Amino acid sequence: QVQLVESGGGLVQAGGSLRLSCAASGRTVSSVGMGWFRQAPGQDREFVAQITLSNIFIYYADSVKGRFTISRDNAKNTVYLQMNSLKPEDTDVYYCAATQNFGRRRNSYEYSYWGQGTQVTVSS
Numbered sequence: 029q030v031q032l033v034e035s036g037g038g039l040v041q042a043g044g045s046l047r048l049s050c051a052a053s054g055r056t057v058s059s060v061g062m063g064w065f066r067q068a069p070g071q072d073r074e075f076v077a078q079i080t081l082s083n084i085f086i087y088y089a090d091s092v093k094g095r096f097t098i099s100r101d102n103a104k105n106t107v108y109l110q111m112n113s114l115k116p117e118d119t120d121v122y123y124c125a126a127t128q129n130f131g132r133r134r135n136s137y138e139y140s141y142w143g144q145g146t147q148v149t150v151s152s
Contacts, residue, residue, distance in 0.1 A: 032141055039150075041150070047108055047109070048146060061129065064098060068121075079107065087134070095111065098110075111148070119148060
């Protein structure tokens with residue numbers, strides 16, 4: 029079992045930055061693949077970024093590539109999503125998730141554990 033708690037969301041102007049944190053308990057983040065997703069009301073959950081087991085591979089959605097950075101601090105058992113150059117279309121609820129599957133995992137059904145989500149709102 030993995031329990032995940034996100035924090036760091038909020039309201040920011042376009043062009044600004046936010047850093048989301050995902051604190052894990054129950055298992056160490058180094059033993060699972062970690063991902064960030066986002067979801068707008070009435071929409072499917074959308075893949076944002078993934079860091080695989082052992083930090084060997086990192087993947088981003090094309091829409092955030094070059095602006096967002098996913099990282100992992102094993103000592104703090106925490107995963108981060110640094111979001112720069114934010115746009116109004118980045119407004120969503122952001123979720124972190126954990127998967128025990130190896131390799132590239134871009135679909136929400138491939139993740140077994142989820143946080144409660146944190147709201148990010150970018151004003152124009």
